[in-house]
Amino acid sequence: MDQDYRSDQESPGHQVSGPGIFLANSGVLPQYASVLPYDKYVKWYEGVHIPDWMGAKPGAITTAWRYQSADPASARPFLVGYKYPDVAATSAPEFVNVTLSDPSLPEGGPVTKFIDITASWGPHIETWRSGSTGDDRGPLLVTEEIDLGGNMTIDEFHAWYRESYIYQLSMLDGWRRTSRFDTTGSGNPRWLTLHEFEERAFAANTTKITTLLGDPEKYQAVTKSAKRIELGLWRLVRVYGDGTVPWGLPGDDNIL
Template sequence: MSLSAPVPGIFWVSSGVLPAYKDALPYDNYVKWYENVHIPDWMGGKAGAITTAWRYQSADARRPTPFLVTYKYPDVAALAAPEFLNVTLTDPALPGGGPVNKVAQFIAMAGPHVETWKSGSTGDERGPILVTEAIEPSFKTNPVNYTDFFEDWYHSTYIGEVSRLPGWRRTSRFNNTMGGGPRLLALHEFDESAFEANTTKIPGLLGSSADTKYVQGTAKSIEMVLWRLVRVYGDGTVPWGEPWEDKII
């Protein structure tokens, strides 16, 4: 039996129907299956492993993976629990009965919560607008100790730039420990009024300082996507980490 303390974290999954199956599985039908069958099945895969799931929709209807779910794990190690292998990926609602990974594309990230900043006026509910930011920094570029530079930039410069944007509510950082994807994930929450209704693109990084432009210019990859909250499963007020750890700006 492990005596290590639980480490809260995230399981982040975006998905969409593959082009070859869009006629056989219209997106609305995929949404019904995912929302009403798969999310409840996954949350029930292991008792107590997941407290909450937040379901988002991409603001860009052309995005190949417009469906997003973020799951809160009180202990992210539970993601590897064998019970999740028993969650069925087949269903009569899917073409040929499934499995779903035959007819849909999935992009997943998971890992521990690092830190959260929030506005002093922010309540416990998630913001209705979400900007996800997946970064793969170039740790081999100058300055030599880029890890320290990156952390100092994030704390001293970047979070200040983000928090001054109209409608900002909260930013939460995570380390993505799943192989093959960007190492860093941030969730920026905003009020509905923060973006125009027809906005689908976030041009570059949020912020315009010299250090921010340097990080943007040297990063191996950066992807920012705007989403809108659609549905909450479970306790929508649960924080990503310990609530007393949140930094108030």
Template structure:
């Protein structure tokens, strides 16, 4: 059995005869449910990029109880390839970027907040080179950054992951907030303005940040709803 993880899928429709509305209907009503029903994921959530000019307008995240199932032909081969809603097999009607991660850390903050957060901020980072820099990167998250973020208005929780392969950026943090009105800019400026924050972020090889709004979700019955 492999580690718990995350399947992270950036996507957009590309087929000329497929409307975005129909593609979204298929993704939400069929594909997400399929990913859960075949036993790959126990929770699937879709988001829309708040930046209308973003290269990837949509994100789907699938929580994996066992990340090794991504390499299991029996599991992956059980996925439906066609739909009455689509003009061709789904892999031919959309562009995708696929990333697979293992769980690093879950952080709930000072006050546990039930329910689904409406905003997701993803921060993909590649720390400066060297074991010392990587250790400092991890300690920054655990000893300062997440504690400070948790004091921002609207903060719900953070989940951190590391890629299963060595492609960069290897690390990603998923920060959940109550709505796209949060966090206030003045509070975020204080969080990222510490000397430790400026050191880690300033020396990072890659720092990619996106803001997403919640679209829909589907989960296996009875499972924890938190990423």
């Protein structure tokens, strides 16, 4: 059995259930770029690993969305998000047993020797979407990960999101959908949000998102409190499975 790339992050005591996400962000380590060129890595990941992962446990995953970083200098430009109808399935042995070796990889693998990868997973909290938005995912994605500090409670954070931030986002040109997840798998508060946009939302040469979206005056309390904020801009490349399934339960989206 290959090394499971979740093994150093998973907290067995953190039990979750319900609809959720498994998000994997990866790239080839610079010292192995000559033996595993990025295009070769992409070919393996898209053609071998994603189908293997989705097929490991029938019914456990409905969809995968594959994204590419807009930042050409990104150390981890490959992003894939899997929709789990029940995120508890992420700990199923079928996924631990998915092989990370393949004849197309250097030395036959495992791929973990040659890459830098981070993974997060957790249940869906809520989704808001534009009333004119269809069910397909937006072509541009902004990932937002926030670790709260001690100056803001979780309840205050959720209230800010629901009563202020989401309305700022909904007024941005090209906004389609915002979906939130609790990815506290490591035992530390960590909140993941996926913001979907149309292509027109950002200039064509935009490669990075450096601040939270919306009005800076209205998110100062969050930025001052947060221990860490990580933002990324991504372009949708490929969809596996049913790309129209909701992140939460059907009919749960909040319409703005």
